[in-house]
Amino acid sequence: MNGPDRGTTRDRHACLSFVTTYETDVLIVGAGPTGLYGAYYAGFRGLTTTVVDVLPQPGGQVMALYPEKDIRDVAGIPAIRGRDFVNALIEQAAACDPTYLLGRQAVTRSPDNEVTLDDGTVIRARAIVLTAGIGTPTPRSLDCGAEWVGAGVSYFVLDPTVHAGQDVVVVGGGDSALDWADTLAPIARSVTLVHRRAVFRGHAATLDRVRTRTRIHTDTQVVALHGTDRLEKATLRSKTGEETVIAADHVIAALGFISDLGPLRDWGLALTSRSVAVDRSMRTNLPGVYAAGDLTGYDGKVKLMSVGFGEVATAVNHAAVDIDPSLTLFPGHSTEGAA
Amino acid sequence: MSYVIGADCVDVLDRSCVEVCPVDCIYVGERKSYINPTACIDCGACEEECPVSAIAVDRVARRDEALNVHLEDSRVFFDLPLPGRSEPLGDPGGAQKIGDLGVDTELVAGL
Numbered sequence: 001m002n003g004p005d006r007g008t009t010r011d012r013h014a015c016l017s018f019v020t021t022y023e024t025d026v027l028i029v030g031a032g033p034t035g036l037y038g039a040y041y042a043g044f045r046g047l048t049t050t051v052v053d054v055l056p057q058p059g060g061q062v063m064a065l066y067p068e069k070d071i072r073d074v075a076g077i078p079a080i081r082g083r084d085f086v087n088a089l090i091e092q093a094a095a096c097d098p099t100y101l102l103g104r105q106a107v108t109r110s111p112d113n114e115v116t117l118d119d120g121t122v123i124r125a126r127a128i129v130l131t132a133g134i135g136t137p138t139p140r141s142l143d144c145g146a147e148w149v150g151a152g153v154s155y156f157v158l159d160p161t162v163h164a165g166q167d168v169v170v171v172g173g174g175d176s177a178l179d180w181a182d183t184l185a186p187i188a189r190s191v192t193l194v195h196r197r198a199v200f201r202g203h204a205a206t207l208d209r210v211r212t213r214t215r216i217h218t219d220t221q222v223v224a225l226h227g228t229d230r231l232e233k234a235t236l237r238s239k240t241g242e243e244t245v246i247a248a249d250h251v252i253a254a255l256g257f258i259s260d261l262g263p264l265r266d267w268g269l270a271l272t273s274r275s276v277a278v279d280r281s282m283r284t285n286l287p288g289v290y291a292a293g294d295l296t297g298y299d300g301k302v303k304l305m306s307v308g309f310g311e312v313a314t315a316v317n318h319a320a321v322d323i324d325p326s327l328t329l330f331p332g333h334s335t336e337g338a339a
Numbered sequence: 340m341s342y343v344i345g346a347d348c349v350d351v352l353d354r355s356c357v358e359v360c361p362v363d364c365i366y367v368g369e370r371k372s373y374i375n376p377t378a379c380i381d382c383g384a385c386e387e388e389c390p391v392s393a394i395a396v397d398r399v400a401r402r403d404e405a406l407n408v409h410l411e412d413s414r415v416f417f418d419l420p421l422p423g424r425s426e427p428l429g430d431p432g433g434a435q436k437i438g439d440l441g442v443d444t445e446l447v448a449g450l
Contacts, residue, residue, distance in 0.1 A: 065384060173355075199355075258360075273430070
């Protein structure tokens with residue numbers, strides 16, 4: 001079924017710009033189980049496939065929320081660890097050699113299905129299948145100091161060395177907060193860890209290290225940030241109402257993530273509640289754009305991986321006919337082509 | 340499908356669950372937090388995080404009389420007007436943007 005014009009996805013560097021452009025038959029947005037199975041299915045239909053995900057690793061919710069737990073509701077597999085199941089899906093899709101663009105977010109879509117990622121990469125797709133699940137994880141913000149975000153307040157530590165010599169305040173009680181406090185302790189002038197509760201959620205061993213190298217304020221919140229040209233101070237308030245002002249060149253808010261539709265909200269997709277509306281072919285209201293899995297909503301929808309697998313097979317087979325009308329909707333049997 | 344917060348949360352209101360909820364569907368009342376059953380994705384992150392083990396999945400809660408009461412009460416919290424309000428909360432689409440509600444259902448207020 002591979003036509004001569006359907007080679008592998010081409011990576012074309014334009015001569016005079018740094019924008020990378022990919023051409024692909026099917027662009028899959030979201031590398032969770034549904035997206036990975038969609039990548040397999042698109043390959044099975046002889047289509048070239050590109051998979052984008054904002055997370056740095058494939059596997060979506062399975063890898064983010066329960067990589068070590070057993071999954072027991074996939075047909076024909078009595079029990080499989082989340083991590084192993086994702087690896088099996090990647091292996092299944094690998095036969096069709098999809099291109100993965102991970103750690104990057106699909107931001108905008110043009111009417112002719114050209115999608116631009118947050119790093120400027122452009123993907124010219126003949127069909128798009130959205131399998132974005134619960135959407136994009138966005139960092140929870142601090143209650144104060146919105147005006148300092150990007151200039152004294154950040155949600156990640158991309159390069160610890162930029163905090164050398166700084167008075168750094170890390171806010172949060174989970175693994176990220178502890179890990180960053182731990183990493184920055186030997187680099188920064190000072191690290192103050194501020195947590196709203198008395199108990200930390202992160203690993204005990206990290207906490208033990210952090211306790212010896214940072215100042216810790218528990219039952220405390222950051223309530224105000226101060227500075228003129230740059231961030232200089234933070235006001236902390238304890239549960240008992242006591243306020244302390246401390247030196248702060250930088251505040252790192254590690255308060256967890258909230259997932260929502262993110263940039264997809266601006267694509268003009270018809271929504272039902274928080275889900276993307278689809279018809280029985282899994283088409284959205286946008287031409288050439290399909291959706292499958294937890295992202296979709298309709299009367300009677302059951303959000304299970306099993307359902308996502310069925311939906312994405314439906315989506316990809318319809319997309320295949322869109323792309324090449326000489327193809328049949330029914331793909332044939334996978335047993336026929338087995339080597 | 341949803342998780343539910345039981346009476347053990349009342350007056351503890353630890354909020355660890357709020358911080359780990361990936362869809363921001365846990366709303367803080369005055370003495371207790373409430374999971375919006377229509378937005379919950381059943382991931383279970385909150386159950387593991389709760390320091391007083393107040394949270395259970397609805398499938399388990401239904402078999403436990405004390406928890407089952409709060410399963411119904413979660414619907415009351417979102418679907419009926421809260422005391423002193425004229426409109427039901429409904430599905431506000433995220434707890435962070437509306438902040439603490441500062442009010443509980445009649446059931447919780449009377450505990």
